[in-house]
Amino acid sequence: MSRTRLPSPYATSTPLKRPTSYSWTDLMITSLSGTLSTVGLDWVEVTVGGVGLRVNVPSSLIDQVGQVGDGVKLFTSLQVKEDSLTLYGFPSSDGRQAFEALLGVNGVGPRVALSILSRMAPETLAMAVATEDPAEFKGVSGVGTRIAQRIVMELKGKLEIEVTAAPTARPDAELTEALTALGYTMSEVMEAATSLPHDEPLELEDKIRLALEYLAGQ
Template sequence: MIGKLKGTVDEIGEDHVVIDVHGVGYVAFCGGRTLAGLGAVGEAAVLLIETYVREDMIRLYGFASAAERDWFRLLQNVQGVGAKVALAVVGVLSPGDLANAVALQDKAMVSRAPGVGPKVAARIVAELKDKAPAFSGAGSDESFGLKREIGEGVAPAPIADAVSALVNLGYSREQAAGAVATAVREGGEGAASTVLIRLGLKALSR
């Protein structure tokens, strides 16, 4: 099984790249984010690979990071999500974006991926909410849990008020939730909403 390719970019297509490894060209199917991050033809490239072997084909899927590959695997545990849909999702959303979407139960964010309708997006955020922290690639389980509470509307009033205030200032709900989660770590769970707003704005300005 192939786990990694290290060579030079030979060709970049709409949904794949050909990596030349010592004269042998390997076709790896990649998401949009991974393809955009590759260099021009002739430049060095490294891809982590997930190899799928079927009776009638062998297909390689390429990823820029282990976290992205882990999400690709995890997404396929959801009913109705195969390799094509999983690749589309990680092609649009980074590991951190996916973790936030699951934490906030934000199916609209997931449905930004081509081929992912509202029903599939809803299943993804619902079925992965207890599995995603280990795959977030950023932040602690504690902050992930807090963002989930915010998304489900069960966070303490000062936290909910701080998120609402940041959203009213023009930040997205995802940005506001992440900033307030950071603010809670710095100011403590008992901090007043005014303190959380101030610390949240500080986090957003970094």
């Protein structure tokens, strides 16, 4: 006696598709908010929903993040490698933008980018790029003359960071030469020049004196 096979309730005429494979590169963590639980020299741990996340931050900004127990928000960039997932965080979105822009420069990795932003604010970086001043990067660990020049060239027009002084308002050549000879960077020269009184003409000696007084007070 033959038996009639009933169709399975799970049968379908359309073949099932396998789920699309997931890649860590698709994961975007652009910010996180939580409680500051630990503070290191160049990193912090933020507890979010009971999970502690370690975030690398510029060492000069550690104090700006907050005190242990404070509620904090960091703008973050997740860097993915074959064997690691590393979070880098900044108190402002400008910091994150500057960090990710630096990573687009050949020869600049996360550690070097973090080192740069430990030495200069995003606004200072934007000013150095706008004024084409590679000397601003002098003394930054991992940044030599070639990389500094490359940063200035490759980031031109790519940073949407507001600077306090217009790059077109350049000081006169003699004042610039005098102050840079004393070791000041172009952004410092421009800041000092902006502080000078403009309601009366000044001799070069007076400009230098007033500029040095301003810079000494910073």
